[in-house]
Amino acid sequence: MRDHIICYINGKRYQLNQDHAFMTMAEYLRYIRGLTGTKIVCAEGDCGACSVLVSRIHNDQLSPYQSINACIAKMYLYEGCHILTVEGLGKAMDLHPVQEVFVDEQGAQCGYCTPGFICAMAGLAEDLKIKNQKPCAQKVKNYLTGNLCRCTGYEPIIQAGLKLDLENTPSLKDLYRDEDILADYKKEKPISIKITGPDQEIFLPKTIDEALAYKTHEVKMISGATDLGVVTNKGKLKLNKTLSLNNIENLYQVEKSDHFYTIGAKVNLTELEKKLSSDFPEFARLLHIFASPQIKNAATLVGNLVNASPIADTIPFLMVSGAKVRLQSQKGLREVEIKSFFKGGYKELDLRDDEIVTAVIIPRTQDEYKLYKVSVRKDLDISVVTFAAGYKLQNNQFESLRLALGGVGPIVITPKKLEQNALGKNLGPKLFQYLAQEVEHEITPMTDHRGSDQFRYQLARNLMIKFGDEILKELNPSQFEASI
Template sequence: MRDYLLLYINGKKHIIKANEAKKNLSSYLRENLNMKGTKIVCSEGDCGACTVLVKRFNDENFISVNSCILPLYLLDCCQIITIEGIENDNLHQVQTLLSTYHGTQCGFCTPGFVNSMVYMCDDLILKKQLITEQKIKNYTTGNLCRCTGYKGIIQAGMNLDLSKIKTIKQRYETQEIKEAFNEALENEVVLSNGETELILPKDITKAIELKKSGFNVISGGTDISVFVNKGYNKNKKFVSLNNISELYIINDDEKFLEIGSKVTLTSFEKACKKDFPTFTQALRIFASPQIKNIGTVIGNVANGSPIGDTMPLLYVSDAILELSGGNSRREVLIYDYYLGYKKFDLKDDEIITKIKVPKTSNEFKFYKVSARKDLDISAVSLAISYKIEDEIIKDISIAFGGVAATTYKAKQIEEFLINKEFSLENIKESKKIVSQIFTPFSDHRGSSTYRIKLCENLLLKFYNEVSSKVEVA
């Protein structure tokens, strides 16, 4: 048993005991280590001012993360690089060019931008890809600046010379660190200070036992950490899945794409590229790189929000959840898993350990309506899986998000359309069913009437895109 967390920050070893383990990384850096370059603004993972670089024991490279919603107990056996560690003596090329092209004014957001752009450089070097303006925008999507404007930042990025950059991994990762992590991971972590209990088991069986005894199970923690920061979550007992290696597995065979419960949204986005390109496209606007690098697919599923972006696509793909209990494992279709708002077909001694997405010859469409394109919660979403042969709808599956207590599987519309001609007339008739099958809630994102109209119009958009083979903006 181990009674501490092991971290390396800017190449230096840090031992974290129980009284500090629940603290967010950003607060630990600023308060304990006096590293003030990491800023705290929103404490929700939205603005990116707190961005740092992290490499887990099993990651290929350093990634950007929001340190304000990343408790230390999720960072066991991780390397962390802050703005202070980007370069030891001279400025990093990113920093020099941001200065040259006036990419900073007040400077509050700058450390986050620097770290995101360094992540971009290292990732593109690993992938042997070139910098483009779109890539700069993609990698800095989770960073906000209120005074500079983005022109100078983009110009700085466009003038980077990747051939002259030594990656963070090349500079910091050593055999000594690898060996220290391997040795540490041999032991379960138990942290208790009389008030809070934090346990990092090595296997699923122990995690299940802890859940049954009242521990909160944490995967990526991007949601619950916000509630902790805002004082809404008062739980004192947490079990982290961080050190269970089998939960990081991605298995891609002829029948299924299988995703373990510690697989991040970033990794899922990459894994879907070959067989589920629509999933990949949807995940590009799901959240910022910092959130997707921490948040997990199954965490999104387990949260059970009726406006969760992954659920409609998983519904129409007939995804299967693997639920592991004390002595058994069972499988349940994802749309049978949700029994009501935040109510699940999950026993006290069960954890979601895997999701299986069946391979199919069907095509997919996904639509998300929100106030802004990137990093926003949807008012309504629609996913459709379909097969059309000789203008006849041979197969169709439809799921709406944001209209009911859970993602809604529109079986009545499916039954109406199946084996009918794929025509504007039939789609218009199917629209009439929308107002009959659910009554959406009204909130600040839209009224019930507005949501009904959106659902109807998205069905028309689906027809227009598929019939013309042209995507409608």
Template sequence: MIDFYLNGKRQRCDGVPADTSILELLRTHLGQTGTKEGCASGDCGACTVAIGEPGDDGALRYQAANGCITPAHQLDGCHLVTVEGLARGDALHPAQAAMVECHGSQCGFCTPGIVMSLFTLHEEQRRTPAPLSQQRLEEVLGGNLCRCTGYRPIRDAALSMNDYPDTHPLWADDPDLASNVAQLRAAKAASRSGGHYVAPRDLAALRQLKAERPEARLVAGATDLWLETTQQLKALDDLIDVRQVAELNAIEETPQGWWIGAAVTYSRLEPLFEQHYPAFAHLLHRFASKQIRNRGTLGGNVANASPIGDSPPVLLALDARVSLDGPDGERELPLGDFFLDYKQTALGANEFIRAIFLPRPSETQNLKVWKLSKRREDDISAVLGAFAWRLEGGVMRDVHLAFGGMAAIPKRAAGAEAALEGQAPSADTFAAARSALAGDFQPMSDVRGSAEYRQVAASNLLERLRLMIDTDNTIDAEVTLHAYAH
């Protein structure tokens, strides 16, 4: 049974199949049709909903999510807000009123999702007022596509929401809603649900389930797994949800670095990255959309083992390690040993990723990450380069060059690294590195780029690195538009 609150009212939905999405639950089981399906892959944002979960202070914190690829069973113990739940009778919520006044809607199909993204922004502003910068607006609306209106009136609506009366839904008047959701969440955590969709709460329970159900699929954010049912029409009828496993949600700091639990979302990682890995943090602005980052996990991106995943090349450049766990015990290995071949990893039959270790960067370590894709926002990489190095006595040390999109797996460029290690960052040195790079990879051709394009692009990224280092030895200097690289 899925037990949750919908627009302030408690809902109990029994007999819901494991692979039901929030979108399907709303439209098919509950008759709430305001939320739309556009792409069924988490790209267009027409299905955006807001999921409220209790924060540390007991108040509900709302995050945007793609209803089309979020498992309905993950609503257990949550408060779901949809476009039907925003108005107060005939009085519109500021997000709705601003969209009407600014003519931000034409055909209207994408409008519910855009309004829900603006609702989460409005809630953030209510909780923590801050200037609405262009970057912040892009972050909030980057996962919503509109084919009719153009984005200027939508942007105008976002900027003018606070000019309208702070009309809030009737459910927001309920002083007990947050505590009721918290109590429901605690009650669900105290009971281990069974059946086709099970959500363990601790590591011991997860290990036991993996022993009992070795064929069950693991799900966390579902931002990739759910495409198997929406795009390939495959049945996902035996699922173990790791999103609530306490140990997998921990970020453990040590003197050497951080162990990041496999179920930690990218949104939770942003403050850590901003402080210690600013280039990684900048990449997140081009890493899918806010809806995806709110649900997607670092562990899931690694376990997926896609050759064009955005985070593995950065993790490889940083010398990350991975902790694997299961009924037979725990083991640790370098991330470079985890990826074996296309979509093949070192995970055993009963194993799962417990955590990823990120070494603490030294004061002299430099990191640059450059992503090349057809679109700036919400697109998959054609080539991604992640470069870490130190300059010591005028020569490069600890050189790590990792690429995505250049092989069947995310991979470091061993030959190019050797050409740079211990050498001054001169034109001749980098020419040798680019020559070695041609032997490091034999990329494939696909819809995102030909093999020749990828080889040239990767070589050019090395040249970009040289030019950046050579510009008065100031590593923050840029040689391309900031909008497309940092």
């Protein structure tokens, strides 16, 4: 057992024991390593001023560099990682091409948010190089969703992105010779890590059996820390004994069989969006507008599910797709339908204290999906109301229909009665008007800072009508156009 983590920052190796491993990455970089280019502004993953690039060693290879929010990242989660900060990209007299183009286009306006923008854009440049693509306005904007400018505006920054000269931009892998980092890390034995500080402990086991042996009621699981990092920064939760599956290689896999996708607990949402885009394009589209690239590069599906927020974006889809959650403990393994995983009360789950979620299983069926998210802003915003429908059509009727609505009760609601009543009826505006009228009897929305209960009732009705309009339009585009 090791009592420290090993990571690399701008090409240099560091060993972090209990003194520093429990710090957030942003604090460690700034206060211990003096890398003050990484800023701390919101400290909750919202503004991107703390963006850095991270590559993780998997199966003796460094993964592509991706941007993350250092303010909510815990250092102990970055064992075997190479972290690049803005200082590591280029030097004052030898700027990285992304830094140069920022200067040329006057993208460095306030200077304070700029390092975060540059790291995020270096992540974009790397991604474009890997895919052999060119920058376009849409890609630049998408990649910078997680970076806020509070002073001037985005135009010069977007222009900088559009003028990226990818041919003369070195791959991030070549900046610090990844092969040297890999050779150095190979000297370490692949063993479990336990770091015990005066008031907290983190266990990073190498195997699932070790993880299960450690898990008790007093142990909190942590995955990408995009929920937990925010609540701990705000002082709303103190992590005492924490367990991370980060160092268990096979949990990073998405397995595809004839009938299922099995998504390991450590698959991040960026990877998930890529892997599911051909079979579940509607879910991939929803993931595309989930949070920001920085958040999705750290966040997991399992974290979104177990956090169990009624406005979590992925839960409605998991409910209507008939997905199951795989739970493991020393007593054995069980697979529970997502619908039964939620027991009815707010954040009340069918998850025992000794159990760990190791995977989510999504059936590959012929069902079609419609997934909607209503939020105040389209990008990087938490939903007010969510809606999911999974269905099959036959002879102008629903052969099957599953519905789920989030943000309208303590858990994501599945209106059974409506699903049943819709079967056997001809598809037409009347049916969807009926469903829109009836949905209000199935939900119990409340008023909060995102919207009033009445607003949420209205959204639920509107989304049902939207669902109908889209289906009817797809079935008969010309007739639909004529009737409106």
